Amino acid sequence: MKNKKTxxxxxxxxxxxxxxxxxxxxxxxxxxxxxxxxxxxxxxxLCVFAFFTPAAIPxxxxxxxxxxxxxxxxLPVDWLVGTVATLLATFTMWKVRNVKIKxxxxxxxxxxxxxxxxxxxxxxxxxxxxxxxxWQVFGLNSLxxxxxxxxxxxxxxxxxxxxxxxxxxxxILFQDF
Numbered sequence: 001m002k003n004k005k006t007x008x009x010x011x012x013x014x015x016x017x018x019x020x021x022x023x024x025x026x027x028x029x030x031x032x033x034x035x036x037x038x039x040x041x042x043x044x045x046l047c048v049f050a051f052f053t054p055a056a057i058p059x060x061x062x063x064x065x066x067x068x069x070x071x072x073x074x075l076p077v078d079w080l081v082g083t084v085a086t087l088l089a090t091f092t093m094w095k096v097r098n099v100k101i102k103x104x105x106x107x108x109x110x111x112x113x114x115x116x117x118x119x120x121x122x123x124x125x126x127x128x129x130x131x132x133x134x135w136q137v138f139g140l141n142s143l144x145x146x147x148x149x150x151x152x153x154x155x156x157x158x159x160x161x162x163x164x165x166x167x168x169x170x171x172i173l174f175q176d177f
Contacts, residue, residue, distance in 0.1 A: 011055035012062070019043045019063025020070075027071070035071065038144045043067075045156035047086075047112050050093035051105060052164060052174045057094060061087040081123045082116075089115040109157050113149035117142040 022043035027034045034041045043063070049056035064086040068078050089112040096108045121142025122133075129137040164170060 008053075008055045011053055012059035015046060015049055015056055015059030016063035016066065019046055019060055020067050022046070023063075023067045024071075034067075039148045040152050041148075042152060042156055044112055044149060044152045045160050047090055047093060047153065048109070048157045048161040048164065050090040051097040051108060051161065052170070054094050057087065057090045060090050077123055077127075078120075081119055085116045085119040086112070088119075104158075105161065106154075109153045109161070110150060112153055113146045116149050117146035120145045 020043075023034050023041055026042050033039060034043075046060055046063075047056070049060070061083055065079060065083040068082050092111045092115070093108045096111070097105065099105065099107050101107075121138055121144075124141040124145070125133050125138035128141065164173065
């Protein structure tokens with residue numbers, strides 16, 4: 001593609017669509033695994049695209065929003081809360097993309113867990129706490145969200161990162177970014 005603006009929009013749209021399709025497919029095959037307090041959304045591994053292109057920021061944010069709005073199991077406030085967490089995580093991943101320990105971007109890979117844990121943890125504490133928000137319910141839900149996000153990014157995300165980072169694939173997909 002010659003036009004960078006068009007390429008940016010196409011990359012964003014493809015990532016949004018992939019996020020939605022992968023999340024729905026997982027939810028179909030493993031009901032509840034993408035929407036419960038302990039969730040392992042395999043589609044979150046797509047966040048590693050933020051290391052390679054800023055188009056991942058709006059793409060994955062919109063993908064998260066579309067899934068959350070269209071999924072009956074998602075809490076209405078999650079339309080905003082989950083979307084903001086994805087926006088912050090992918091933006092920060094783009095900013096720290098060059099911070100690596102022995103060629104491993106662990107800090108960036110943990111950004112979705114770092115942002116989703118307190119944000120989604122607070123949301124779940126308000127909704128799931130029998131007596132409203134409590135610090136115990138918040139802490140437990142934050143821990144669950146952190147574990148789920150970290151597990152996905154440190155396993156599937158790492159595999160995807162190193163696959164995308166191979167010289168040939170990186171050159172083909174991200175030469176203009």
